[in-house]
Amino acid sequence: MEYSNQTINLDDVSVESLPLKGISTRYRTIHISLTVLVTIIILAVFAFLDSGIVITRPEWMEFLGAAIYGLVLFFALWNILYIVFSFQFIQYAVREQDLHFQSGLFFRKLVSQPILRIQHIELNRGPIERKANLATLQVFSAGGVSHTFEIPGLDYEEAVALRKFIIDHKDLSLDE
Amino acid sequence: MSDHADMLERTPDDSASDAQIKREIASDEWSRVSPIAILYFFAKTLFFIINNIVIYSLPIFAFNFAKAKENIVFIGLGCLALAILIAMGSLLKYLFYFYRLSADRVEIKQGVFQKSHLDLPFAKIQNVKIIQPFYYRFSNFAIIELDTAGSAKQEANIVAIRLPLAESFKHIVQSIIKKPNSADKHETKDTEEQGNQVHSSDEVVLNKRSIKDLIIHGITNNRVWIFLGFLAPFYNAIAENIGNILMLVGFDIASFLDYETQSMGVFLLHLFSIFMLLMLVLVSFSIIGAIFVFFDYHLSKSGGRFIRRSGLFTKHEVSMKGSRIQRAVQQQDWLDIIIGRVNLSFEQNSAGVHGANQGGQLNSATKLIVPSVTTMEADELTLDVFSVNALSKISFQRISRRFIVRLLLYPMLMIYAIPALLLGAMLINGSGNPTVLSAILIGILVLLVILSVLRWYRWGYASDDTFIYVRKGLFGRDFIVFPIRKIQQTKFVQTPFMRKANLATVKFVLASGGITVPYLDKAVVTNIIDEALMVTAKEKPAWM
Numbered sequence: 001m002e003y004s005n006q007t008i009n010l011d012d013v014s015v016e017s018l019p020l021k022g023i024s025t026r027y028r029t030i031h032i033s034l035t036v037l038v039t040i041i042i043l044a045v046f047a048f049l050d051s052g053i054v055i056t057r058p059e060w061m062e063f064l065g066a067a068i069y070g071l072v073l074f075f076a077l078w079n080i081l082y083i084v085f086s087f088q089f090i091q092y093a094v095r096e097q098d099l100h101f102q103s104g105l106f107f108r109k110l111v112s113q114p115i116l117r118i119q120h121i122e123l124n125r126g127p128i129e130r131k132a133n134l135a136t137l138q139v140f141s142a143g144g145v146s147h148t149f150e151i152p153g154l155d156y157e158e159a160v161a162l163r164k165f166i167i168d169h170k171d172l173s174l175d176e
Numbered sequence: 177m178s179d180h181a182d183m184l185e186r187t188p189d190d191s192a193s194d195a196q197i198k199r200e201i202a203s204d205e206w207s208r209v210s211p212i213a214i215l216y217f218f219a220k221t222l223f224f225i226i227n228n229i230v231i232y233s234l235p236i237f238a239f240n241f242a243k244a245k246e247n248i249v250f251i252g253l254g255c256l257a258l259a260i261l262i263a264m265g266s267l268l269k270y271l272f273y274f275y276r277l278s279a280d281r282v283e284i285k286q287g288v289f290q291k292s293h294l295d296l297p298f299a300k301i302q303n304v305k306i307i308q309p310f311y312y313r314f315s316n317f318a319i320i321e322l323d324t325a326g327s328a329k330q331e332a333n334i335v336a337i338r339l340p341l342a343e344s345f346k347h348i349v350q351s352i353i354k355k356p357n358s359a360d361k362h363e364t365k366d367t368e369e370q371g372n373q374v375h376s377s378d379e380v381v382l383n384k385r386s387i388k389d390l391i392i393h394g395i396t397n398n399r400v401w402i403f404l405g406f407l408a409p410f411y412n413a414i415a416e417n418i419g420n421i422l423m424l425v426g427f428d429i430a431s432f433l434d435y436e437t438q439s440m441g442v443f444l445l446h447l448f449s450i451f452m453l454l455m456l457v458l459v460s461f462s463i464i465g466a467i468f469v470f471f472d473y474h475l476s477k478s479g480g481r482f483i484r485r486s487g488l489f490t491k492h493e494v495s496m497k498g499s500r501i502q503r504a505v506q507q508q509d510w511l512d513i514i515i516g517r518v519n520l521s522f523e524q525n526s527a528g529v530h531g532a533n534q535g536g537q538l539n540s541a542t543k544l545i546v547p548s549v550t551t552m553e554a555d556e557l558t559l560d561v562f563s564v565n566a567l568s569k570i571s572f573q574r575i576s577r578r579f580i581v582r583l584l585l586y587p588m589l590m591i592y593a594i595p596a597l598l599l600g601a602m603l604i605n606g607s608g609n610p611t612v613l614s615a616i617l618i619g620i621l622v623l624l625v626i627l628s629v630l631r632w633y634r635w636g637y638a639s640d641d642t643f644i645y646v647r648k649g650l651f652g653r654d655f656i657v658f659p660i661r662k663i664q665q666t667k668f669v670q671t672p673f674m675r676k677a678n679l680a681t682v683k684f685v686l687a688s689g690g691i692t693v694p695y696l697d698k699a700v701v702t703n704i705i706d707e708a709l710m711v712t713a714k715e716k717p718a719w720m
Contacts, residue, residue, distance in 0.1 A: 014706050015668065097713030108675075110668040112705060114712040117664045117719070119300045119324040120332065123293040130291070142325035142525050142719065143664035143685035163295065173280060173299045174716060 015112060018100055020091035026132045027153025028087045032080050034128070039076035043069065092151045094162065097171070099139065101151050113149040116171040117141045123163055125156070135159035139166070193340040197277070197348050206274040206285070212317050213273060213336035217266035219311055225262075275334050277345075280352075282322065284332065296332050300324045304346040308339070318342045325525055325687065325720070378478055382557060383546055385473035385486075393470065393548035394463030396511045397519075470547050477560070482522065484544050496544050500524040500720050502662050502688040504558045506567055509652035518554040520546040522561060525687030525720070542688065558657065564643055567655040572636025572647050576679050579635070579695040583628040595620050637693050639704055644684065646693055661717035662686055663708045668701055684708070687719055 046068055048054075050061050061068075086105035093100040099113045122138040129135060133156045139149040154162065166172065200207060237244055244251060265288075274285045281297045303323040312318060318339045322332040337345070385393075471488035483495040507519040522544040546557060555566045599617055602608045627650065636647035639660070646656040667683035667690075674680060680701040683692045711717065 013710070014702060015709070016702050098709050104669075106671055108670045112666045112668075112709055114663075114665075114709055116712050116716055120294060120296040122295070125291045127289045140324070141664045141685070142687035143690070144687075147665055147685045147690060149665065163293075167281070167295055167297070171716065172297050 013095070015100065015110060018093040018095070018110075020093045020100070020102060022088065022091050023151070023153035024132075024134055024155050025087075026134060027090075028083055030128055030132055030134075031083045035076055035079045035083075039072060042072050046072070090153070094165065099149060099151075099166075101149060111149055113139055113141065115166060115169050116174065117143075118166060118172060121163055121166055123159055137162055193338070193344040194348065197341060197344045201277045201279060201348075204276065204278055206276045209270070209273060209275065209334060209336040210317055210338070211270060211336075212312065212315055214263070214266045214270045215311050216309070216319065216335045217269040218262055219309065221262045221265060225258075273335065282332070282334070284334070294332060296322060296324060298349055298352050301349060304349050306339070306342045306346060312336075316340075320345060379476045379483070380478070381474055381476045382482075382560065383473075383475040383549065383553060385470055385547060385549075387467065387471075389548050390466045390470050390473075391463050392515070392517060393519075394466035395459065396509060396515070396517060396548060397462060397466070466547065473547070475544075475546055475557070482544055482561070484546075494541055494544055496522065496524050498561060499718075501544075501561055502686045502719070503656055503658035503691075504562055504564075504567075506554050506558065506655040507652070508649075508654070512548075512652065516551050517548045518551055520549055520554045520557055523688040562643065562657055562659065564645075564657050567645065567657060570638050570645050572638045572645065573696075573700075575632065575635045575637065575693065576677065576695040576697075577632065578673075578677055578679065580628050580632045582695070583631060584625065588624045588628055592621065592624055635693070635695075637696055637700070644704065646691055648693075656691060658684070658686055658691070660704075660708050660711055661715070662719045663712065664719065666705045666708055668705060670698070674698075 046061075046065075049058055050065055051057070082105060086103070089102060089104060089108060091102045093102075097115055099115065100110060101113075102108065102110045119140045119142060122140070124136045124138060125134070134152075135154050135156045136150060136152045137154055137159050141147065141149065151159075151162075268288045269286070272286060272288050272291075276283045276285075280299070281295060283296070284292075284294045286292055286294075301322050302325055305321040305323065306318050307321055308318045316339050317336050320334040320337060320342050322334075324332065334342075334345075468488045469492070470486045473486040474484070476483050476485075477498075480498040481495055482498060482501075483493065485491060485493050501522045501524055503523050505521050505523065507521070508517070512518060524542050524544075546554070549557070551568060555568070558564055558567060596617060599608075599613050603610055603613050631650050634647060634649040634653050636645075638645040642661070643657055643659055646654075648654050648656070663684050664687055665685035667685070669681040669683070670679070674695070675698075678698045679695050680698040681692060681694045682696060682701040682704065683690050
């Protein structure tokens with residue numbers, strides 16, 4: 001991955017015209033597959049209770065049964081539809097001096113993180129992410145843990161390159 | 177745990193370990209920690225389980241004590257199995273834990289399933305601490321804890337390293353990160369000292385608080401209580417009338433709850449009296465508390481440093497470097513507005529300071545409070561810190577009126593739904609007087625609308641070349657001011673409706689926390705974000 005490093009007129013640069021780019025589509029695939037998997041497991045547990053094969057059918061299953069299945073399916077569908085429609089808005093941008101991350105379908109959020117303010121960097125990969133060659137980049141500032149800047153679903157190579165870009169940035173060795 | 181920081185003098189013996197650390201840095205190789213780290217991981221998992229699971233399941237054990245006693249063998253076996261499981265997990269964690277020292281940074285790789293790779297530049301390290309937990313005592317090993325301003329909870333620990341090596345590491349890192357103001361940094365380690373009343377000669381006292389001020393503070397900071405307490409002589413009458421009103425509506429709590437009408441009334445009255453009495457006590461407590469904490473209050477300035485000293489029995493001292501102050505907040509509740517008082521506070525970074533919230537909010541090392549000063553004094557003190565004039569006189573721009581609609585939809589509609597459904601059901605049932613029920617419904621609606629409008633009315637935003645000003649509140653109001661140069665992160669939020677109306681919500685993250693301003697003009701938001709990012713990139717302002 002290449003990063004430009006040309007001199008630019010900072011006065012011209014606005015967050016309105018960011019070179020935003022999407023994350024890996026495998027992130028969406030994983031998200032949907034996981035939702036389906038978890039839903040199947042939850043449904044199976046309820047179906048097992050409902051069937052009354054090993055243990056006696058719990059009483060609340062009598063009158064809540066259909067509602068429970070409905071609710072589980074509703075949340076699953078909601079989750080899947082949400083990622084399908086919101087995925088195109090999960091985008092990030094890297095400029096010479098700052099990082100940006102956009103997300104959200106209804107509440108569209110754009111978080112901007114100046115590189116100067118970065119305290120430390122972490123690259124996180126769960127077992128599924130590793131299988132899919134993805135990684136999550138986390139950037140910590142003095143704004144505290146609840147304001148951690150995070151880009152999920154990055155191609156591993158891209159995440160490593162991005163990490164290197166940040167680490168090699170001269171602002172990172174500045175005081176504070 | 178003991179902190180070996182600065183306890184050991186450097187001796188010639190240390191040069192060997194110094195050399196070893198330097199070799200590690202030069203080699204740029206990944207290293208393992210000592211296997212004793214397994215103990216660390218074991219203890220950590222165990223503490224986690226005890227803190228998060230065992231504590232909550234204790235009642236279950238207590239209730240089934242007899243049963244548990246019968247099955248003591250199984251429980252013992254279970255514990256043993258759990259211990260073995262944790263031990264295996266700890267072994268795996270150790271096997272997957274690596275660290276690497278380079279010329280300018282530390283890296284830590286860890287995690288069995290969830291892998292993480294942490295990068296910490298030396299320049300960002302605030303403090304290197306060497307900790308020897310009790311289970312390391314018998315050994316010559318220690319944990320190096322690396323504090324950055326961003327890592328209050330985040331772990332940047334090298335979990336098992338020989339003590340001399342740790343000392344060398346600390347020594348070397350500190351010499352690498354040696355900064356011109358390092359003496360200052362050292363000093364701030366003890367921002368909170370107790371019993372220290374030494375005034376140096378160049379100190380200027382900026383503000384003092386008298387007992388009268390403290391009584392005012394005690395009252396205004398619990399004004400709900402005093403307000404209700406003030407009604408005390410009337411609560412017989414009030415209680416009777418409440419009963420009448422409820423009867424008029426036809427809402428018969430007694431039959432509703434299957435109680436005898438009279439005993440219920442008496443019961444409520446008793447409950448109410450106890451409640452009121454409690455409040456009076458609380459107000460007195462509040463005043464006494466204010467005197468305890470703020471007795472003999474002195475705010476002084478020495479060099480660039482602000483020092484607060486106060487306390488009746490325990491003298492507290494909080495000192496804060498002026499340059500570290502992230503924001504100033506002038507807080508006024510409605511009673512404060514009437515009597516013209518302000519609770520002023522200066523906040524520094526909350527994340528990196530060790531023991532940020534020790535001793536409660538009032539004596540927190542991250543917050544410098546000046547209790548119940550007059551508006552003029554508050555403005556003078558704010559001017560001293562931020563060179564900002566009269567916060568209350570700044571012309572704030574209002575946020576969009578659409579915010580009122582937003583508030584009415586959420587959360588007011590949700591709040592309204594409860595009484596609306598309840599009273600609506602009663603109307604349909606025909607139980608209760610329709611006129612009174614409708615009146616109550618309309619009354620609640622009007623109240624919620626007034627609250628929403630008031631909330632909107634309080635919001636205000638302003639900015640100039642160097643500062644951002646925010647006003648917010650409901651009954652009371654807060655004035656917040658912070659320098660643009662101290663911003664850590666910005667956030668821009670828009671819903672489709674807001675996009676259509678050209679509005680946006682903005683959040684500024686400072687080292688002391690975030691500040692959100694809703695429903696501003698979109699152009700205003702993008703401009704201020706652009707400016708903040710530009711100033712940060714161009715001038716590289718320090719935030720500490």
